[in-house]
Amino acid sequence: MNLRSPLMLQIATGDPRPIHRQIVDGVRRLIASGELTLGANLPSVRGLALQLGINPNTVAKAYSELTAEGWLDARAGLGLFVAAPRQRLSDEERARRLDEALTRFVGDVIALDYPAGVVLERVAGELALCLPKKTG
Amino acid sequence: MNLRSPLMLQIATGDPRPIHRQIVDGVRRLIASGELTLGANLPSVRGLALQLGINPNTVAKAYSELTAEGWLDARAGLGLFVAAPRQRLSDEERARRLDEALTRFVGDVIALDYPAGVVLERVAGELALCLPKKTG
Amino acid sequence: MNLRSPLMLQIATGDPRPIHRQIVDGVRRLIASGELTLGANLPSVRGLALQLGINPNTVAKAYSELTAEGWLDARAGLGLFVAAPRQRLSDEERARRLDEALTRFVGDVIALDYPAGVVLERVAGELALCLPKKTG
Amino acid sequence: MNLRSPLMLQIATGDPRPIHRQIVDGVRRLIASGELTLGANLPSVRGLALQLGINPNTVAKAYSELTAEGWLDARAGLGLFVAAPRQRLSDEERARRLDEALTRFVGDVIALDYPAGVVLERVAGELALCLPKKTG
DNA sequence: GTGGTCTAGACCACG
DNA sequence: GTGGTCTAGACCACT
Numbered sequence: 001m002n003l004r005s006p007l008m009l010q011i012a013t014g015d016p017r018p019i020h021r022q023i024v025d026g027v028r029r030l031i032a033s034g035e036l037t038l039g040a041n042l043p044s045v046r047g048l049a050l051q052l053g054i055n056p057n058t059v060a061k062a063y064s065e066l067t068a069e070g071w072l073d074a075r076a077g078l079g080l081f082v083a084a085p086r087q088r089l090s091d092e093e094r095a096r097r098l099d100e101a102l103t104r105f106v107g108d109v110i111a112l113d114y115p116a117g118v119v120l121e122r123v124a125g126e127l128a129l130c131l132p133k134k135t136g
Numbered sequence: 137m138n139l140r141s142p143l144m145l146q147i148a149t150g151d152p153r154p155i156h157r158q159i160v161d162g163v164r165r166l167i168a169s170g171e172l173t174l175g176a177n178l179p180s181v182r183g184l185a186l187q188l189g190i191n192p193n194t195v196a197k198a199y200s201e202l203t204a205e206g207w208l209d210a211r212a213g214l215g216l217f218v219a220a221p222r223q224r225l226s227d228e229e230r231a232r233r234l235d236e237a238l239t240r241f242v243g244d245v246i247a248l249d250y251p252a253g254v255v256l257e258r259v260a261g262e263l264a265l266c267l268p269k270k271t272g
Numbered sequence: 273m274n275l276r277s278p279l280m281l282q283i284a285t286g287d288p289r290p291i292h293r294q295i296v297d298g299v300r301r302l303i304a305s306g307e308l309t310l311g312a313n314l315p316s317v318r319g320l321a322l323q324l325g326i327n328p329n330t331v332a333k334a335y336s337e338l339t340a341e342g343w344l345d346a347r348a349g350l351g352l353f354v355a356a357p358r359q360r361l362s363d364e365e366r367a368r369r370l371d372e373a374l375t376r377f378v379g380d381v382i383a384l385d386y387p388a389g390v391v392l393e394r395v396a397g398e399l400a401l402c403l404p405k406k407t408g
Numbered sequence: 409m410n411l412r413s414p415l416m417l418q419i420a421t422g423d424p425r426p427i428h429r430q431i432v433d434g435v436r437r438l439i440a441s442g443e444l445t446l447g448a449n450l451p452s453v454r455g456l457a458l459q460l461g462i463n464p465n466t467v468a469k470a471y472s473e474l475t476a477e478g479w480l481d482a483r484a485g486l487g488l489f490v491a492a493p494r495q496r497l498s499d500e501e502r503a504r505r506l507d508e509a510l511t512r513f514v515g516d517v518i519a520l521d522y523p524a525g526v527v528l529e530r531v532a533g534e535l536a537l538c539l540p541k542k543t544g
Numbered sequence: 545g546t547g548g549t550c551t552a553g554a555c556c557a558c559g
Numbered sequence: 560g561t562g563g564t565c566t567a568g569a570c571c572a573c574t
Contacts, residue, residue: 017240025243025244025246025247026243028243028246028247029242029243029246032246032247032249069247071247085249094248094249094250096150097244097247097248098245098248098250098255098258100151100152100244101241101244101245101248102241102259102262103151103161104153104161104240104241104244105237105238105240105241105259106165106259106262106263106266107160107161107162107164107165108161108233108236108237108240109234109237109263110164110165110168110266111164111168111205111233112225112230112233112234112237113223113230114230114234116260116263116264119234119259119263120256120259120260120263122234122238123241123242123255123256123259124252124256126238126239126241126242127242127245127252127255127256128252
């Protein structure tokens, strides 16, 4: 994998999430799915901002969140790198966040009146895209 | 279950969702799960506000969203009632919203580093709680 | 037409509709008639409140309804924009709402004792103003 | 036409209009369509309340509105009768109300994205049910 | 009593 | 600056 290649990220203007959130989610996804591996060098703040056509401050905010959460390591003068996996959150916190995401997701999906089987298949499909290397 | 009984709803201060959103999600869930059936009378705006320790306007906002979405009927002077179920959204809109919810959910959950199987089990469990009529 | 220009909206104090409803109807009309096109930037919540001499919360309520119905996209820090058109309601729901609007309209108009021809002409005229793309 | 026959009126619980408003609209419609002619005797307050399964106060309120607007004459001890047609509202007031009804109707209908022709046909059909005897 | 509307003013997150 | 949320308190129409 070559360093400094453009991230496979896209900002969707229709997406209700704030831009920096889309970046954070996207990078976490790329790391979780293995497309960004340990030590990979991320685009610079200015580079990614240029690539996505957004304000560098927005990228900086996203990177700083990812660093705070332990996904990235910032090395002054060199850039940002995918950090070694470690227990980034306490088990309590992880469980709490899973509950929250579940509640929100189910609340949204119930309104759509899909059969449970269909929803489960879609969830499984999406997870398979992102998590196989962690569980296989 | 007697009418006007307190709703099985709780507001979590740690939850990032705004309060009125938590109420909307919760009521939709109670309706979908069958705990609130057609014609059931909901707690009054002021009553629920008192029960939850929040401002009546916040409850009114939640109830008004539920009414706009067709889940509740409001009758001034009488109260709020669970409305007759009907297909409110087009198929395309439903599919679009499912995609949106999926993307958001997976984005949230990936960061937690749970095995896909665990997540799927939890989703299945939550759906089973809410959609008993659909799966039984 | 330059962005952020004042909306061609007026609040009629004699109108029995609540203010936020008049705004919702007015904006939907401007969108349907093509005076507000895809991506157009609407006046800010505070700006429109100032223009109309009403409380910003009232404007926010109207904008929030329009966003919930899919007419507008809101981006915090950026503003509100006309959303891409899509089929949001099922055919049955649309038919139900047309029936409801018809019943109400005819109920209101009968009391006025106008000849049917006059009423029809007026309706046709109003529709022609709003749906030029559909009729031209 | 026999006196004191039940009115062809129905109260729809799903209808967002308050009950007394549904009665007022319904009676005006029956008068306008000719189903209730000059001098016809209306059901008593208690009788109509019983027929519709609602509170007599609600019926009384509706009848009092109709009397105030000049549609009915109340004759103490005898009951209520359809009043002789006279100019009940000023031309200005009638025009204002027509405008209001039009604006509301068009605002509601635009959101449904029906072709103008379809809407016009439906309006014409509804009006034909109520107004032919006035215009033919 | 009920729901609905409006105002006023505060605070937050976003860009 | 932007939109979004929440509180507080007033007033209205309906039953």
